[in-house]
Amino acid sequence: xxxxxxxxxxxxxxxxxxxxxxxxxxxxxxxxxxxxxxxxxxxxxxxxxxxxxxxxxxxxxxxxxxxxxxxxxxxxxxxxxxxxxxxxxxxxxxxxxxxxxxxxxxxxxxxxxxxxxxxxxxxxxxxxxxxxxxxxxxxxxxxxxxxxxxxxxxxxxxxxxxxxxxxxxxxxxxxxxxxxxxxxxxxxxxxxxxxxxxxxxxxxxxxxxxxxxxxxxxxxxxxxxxxxxxxxxxxxxxxxxxxxxxxxxxxxxxxxxxxxxxxxxxxxxxxxxxxxxxxxxxxxxxxxxxxxxxxxxxxxxxxxxxxxxxxxxxxxxxxxxxxxxxxxxxxxxxxxxxxxxxxxxxxxxxxxxxxxxxxxxxxxxxxxxxxxxxxxxxxxxxxxxxxxxxxxxxxxxxxxxx
Numbered sequence: 001x002x003x004x005x006x007x008x009x010x011x012x013x014x015x016x017x018x019x020x021x022x023x024x025x026x027x028x029x030x031x032x033x034x035x036x037x038x039x040x041x042x043x044x045x046x047x048x049x050x051x052x053x054x055x056x057x058x059x060x061x062x063x064x065x066x067x068x069x070x071x072x073x074x075x076x077x078x079x080x081x082x083x084x085x086x087x088x089x090x091x092x093x094x095x096x097x098x099x100x101x102x103x104x105x106x107x108x109x110x111x112x113x114x115x116x117x118x119x120x121x122x123x124x125x126x127x128x129x130x131x132x133x134x135x136x137x138x139x140x141x142x143x144x145x146x147x148x149x150x151x152x153x154x155x156x157x158x159x160x161x162x163x164x165x166x167x168x169x170x171x172x173x174x175x176x177x178x179x180x181x182x183x184x185x186x187x188x189x190x191x192x193x194x195x196x197x198x199x200x201x202x203x204x205x206x207x208x209x210x211x212x213x214x215x216x217x218x219x220x221x222x223x224x225x226x227x228x229x230x231x232x233x234x235x236x237x238x239x240x241x242x243x244x245x246x247x248x249x250x251x252x253x254x255x256x257x258x259x260x261x262x263x264x265x266x267x268x269x270x271x272x273x274x275x276x277x278x279x280x281x282x283x284x285x286x287x288x289x290x291x292x293x294x295x296x297x298x299x300x301x302x303x304x305x306x307x308x309x310x311x312x313x314x315x316x317x318x319x320x321x322x323x324x325x326x327x328x329x330x331x332x333x334x335x336x337x338x339x340x341x342x343x344x345x346x347x348x349x350x351x352x353x354x355x356x357x358x359x360x361x362x363x364x365x366x367x368x369x370x371x372x373x374x375x376x377x378x379x380x381x382x383x384x385x386x387x388x389x390x391x392x393x394x395x396x397x398x399x400x401x402x
Contacts, residue, residue, distance in 0.1 A: 001397060002034040004100055005107045006119040008071065008089045009044035010037050012061050013201065016257065016282030017044065018314045020135075020174070021109070022064070023198055027390030028397075029063040036100050037064055038093045040071035042085065049073060069096040079147065090114040097122040105397060109133040111141070113160050120167055129400050132168035134178050134190065137307060144307045145232055162186065170400050172393075177310030177333040193393050195312045196384035197321035199377065201289060204322075208294030215278055217294060220252045221363040223327065224295035226288065227315050229259035234303040234329070236261075239268055240352035241359070242277045249276075250363060253299075256280040256291060292322040296369060297344075297362050301329040304350035309333065317384055319344075320376030325369045327358050343376040 005025070011017035025035040042049055059066045069092040074081025093115065097106075106128050108119025116132060123130035139157035142148035148157065165171065165186035173179060173190045182190045212218055229235055238253060245251045253276060255265070262279070269277050283291050292298065298319030302308040309332025316334055319326045326344030328335055329351075338344045345362065348354040362369055 001028075001104050001401065002036070002102055003028065003105045003107055003397065004097065004103045004119075004122070005035065005037045005109070006093050006097070006115050006122065007037060007109050008040045008086070008093075008112070008115050010039035010066070011044075011285075012064075013285040014061070015284050017285075019285045020195060020314065022062070023386045024193075024390050024393055025064050026062060027387055028394060031390075031394060033394075033397075035064050036067070036103075038067045038069055038096050038100075040085075040089050041068045042071045042073060042075055044075065065100075067096050067099065069093050086112050086114040090118040093118045094121050094125075097126075103128050104401060105129045105131055107131045107133065108164075109135060110164070111136045111138045113138050113157060113164065116164050117160060120164060129169045130167065131397070131400060132164055132171045133193075134171065134173045134182065135175075137178055137181055137310065140181075141232075141307055144305045145303070147231075170396065172396065175310060175312035175333060177312070181310070191396055193389060193396065194384060195314050195317050196386050196389045197314075197317040197380050198386040199321050199380055201285060202292065202318065202322040204289045204293035206290060206293070208290060208292070211291055211294035215254070215280075215294075217252055217254075217278075219250075221250050221297075221359075222252050222254055222295045223297050223299055223359055224254045224256065224292060224324075225299040225301065225315075226256040226283075226292065226318065227313075229255065229257055229262040229265060231261060232303055232308075233259070233261075234301050234350065235265055236268065237329070237350055237352050237355065238299065238301060239265065239272065239274060239277065241355035242269075242274050243272055244352060244356040245359065246274065246276060248360070248363075251359060252276055252278060254278045254280060254295070256283060258282045288318070289322065292319065292324060295319075295322075295324050297327055297359070298322070298324040299327045299329070300334070301327075301355075302349065304331075304348075308349075309335075312337075317380065320384070321380045323373035323377045325362060325372035326376070327355070327362070329355060341375055341379040343372050343379060 012022045072088040075085045106123035108116035110116040171190040172193045300316045328338045329347040335346045347358045
């Protein structure tokens, strides 16, 4: 079986960011299938061109054939440059797909809707099955965040969303929270291929000792966030909690990653004199184990808007796989998971005082931290290992070709 994935923000384990697709592709290749990816040479995390990639339009990474196609810059430079980036990738990916032969399934993923539409066009042109994956509810998330305000664009995006649901041969989602929305709009039942983690990627070589020593974190209780530093991630609330914790020298908050708001966050830290906050550049997934191992607790946080109650953030599963208790400042289905499997604490979204109190509770409860961490590892191995999820995904793909 040959699967073609159209994904502007595809990330391998050698890079920082969400590696769901690279890990699923790895397991499919292990089972004898072929996976080809068409992606962008522009880093979705930083919005910057990657010169080494631009010089090499075709690559083979861990058995995956990767094609890089033209994408305009300006991903993080405002709404219209961002939309132009999406459109340029959409058109160039359709053109690039003509180079890929003997495809069985075209896999489109959203966000954003434009790359998913490109996948539908390619599937139509090559008379192949179209698999639609929903990882966030667009355009609803963009509207809820205030990113998409133009009435015409909202209506056009809603039309495109319905179109893709109607024309997909199969729909999958990475969170159970999306299934009712898709059922309501399209009458179709989406299949769950949840986020998860590969436990082997979170085995540390030194238990985080080197990271702690490098950043003067010895004898500290370390709360760690890893991922995007963007408007949705509500890291200003985390800085407010750090301000409330300033008098407790035991606590350090480490923010690993990059994104649109990172410079503003660093400026706020400096203005407030928050010496208990440390910013660290993005770390490739294959090296993240030694970083997360330095944490005493992991932090998952999103803005307090209703739509985010439907999400299953990757970082929660990463922290679980690493054996770290999760401070979950996100309500909804991911809160349900954290509480069901006793892998962390729920914290009211948008509430810095609640986050402060939860951090102190864990700092004073080492046995609880240990129990939650062990529960996390067990839960990943039993229910959310990337291998198990990939096996279920393979069955969905095989059924699509019957």
